[in-house]
Amino acid sequence: MKIGYARISTQEQNLDLQRDALKAAGCDRIIDDSASGGKAQRPGLDRARELLRHGDVLAVWRLDRLGRSLRHLIELMAVLEGEGIGFQSITEAIDTTTPGGKLVFHIFAALAEFERNLIRERTTAGLDAARARGRKGGRRKKLDERKRQLAVDLYRQKQHTVIEICQMLDISKPTLYAYVDELTDIIST
Template identity: 40%
Template sequence: MLNLLIATTLGETIMANIGYARVSTEGQELTAQLEQLKGAGVDKIFKEKASGVKQDRPQLAAMLDHLREGDTVIVCKLDRIARSTKHLLEIVETLEARKVSFKVLNINLDTSTPTGKLMLSMLAAIGQFEREMMLERQREGIELAKQAGKYKGRKATARDKSAEVQELLKQGMTKQAVADTLKIGVASVYRIARASTK
């Protein structure tokens, strides 16, 4: 922490370990996660008390805004940062684009190592498999609904809302506010914003 303070004072760029801790309900405590993160040598911790299904995670958005190239995000478990494999991969994609590493303490995942990258690619493969299975079930459901005359079309996805995301960002809204307004994940907003600057 002292090195970080000295480097900041001197105007140098220094890599930082950034922790993220989350509990799902107000009754749960962050103490155990905070102790593990401090033991892992984090310089700053973002603390969240939010449900796994809700889109609004202001501290996750704040952490993503805070990150700089070379930083490492550290969590105790995968389910503390992501709601699903798909959500996890969105977050990791955002981190990789920012050149930020990712560590998960309970499974020794570290994307700065070859083993960590392999583990991540396996997770990505699982995520793709889950998505293909979901799409197959969806197609079957749509076919049955069409036969019964009950098909109403699909709901808009985050990708479908990319023009709205870009417009709201141009108006000066924060990424978290855009996510809340459009009812999409904040990681999706970051991905759309990044794609629009390419």
């Protein structure tokens, strides 16, 4: 069975062009959706995936109707491939039920992985360069050094509950515990 998936982002848009193309491509059923492509969870896409079985094909008018990011598309394609479900994009002429279509998608996946690796390398190089200049990464501390010491002292005195200390200093429990751990590390070294 070939199931078509048609998506619009806003109610002002019209699904007719997509529906017509999917019917012409031989879809047995077409599932409509009205949701942003940036959302991973979309009711129409979820419904289409529920209907798909091993050997079926999911068809879309264009790749951007299925997802906005290449990463999301590749993840979805991996899931579909694992379930034995094919994929067709009419406009881009991609059909993963053919060797050529699989090749195109594997090239997309390789390019996406390459891009992720480049981003990781640039991030690491930037952090290393900043450390070499004496800069430390991470968020600024919510409290200055004197107030951090006060928070830890109050915690160690055990005269106030953790919640009371957090409310007095307007910090969260994880922040308080981080300050306690930080000062314990400094004292132990």
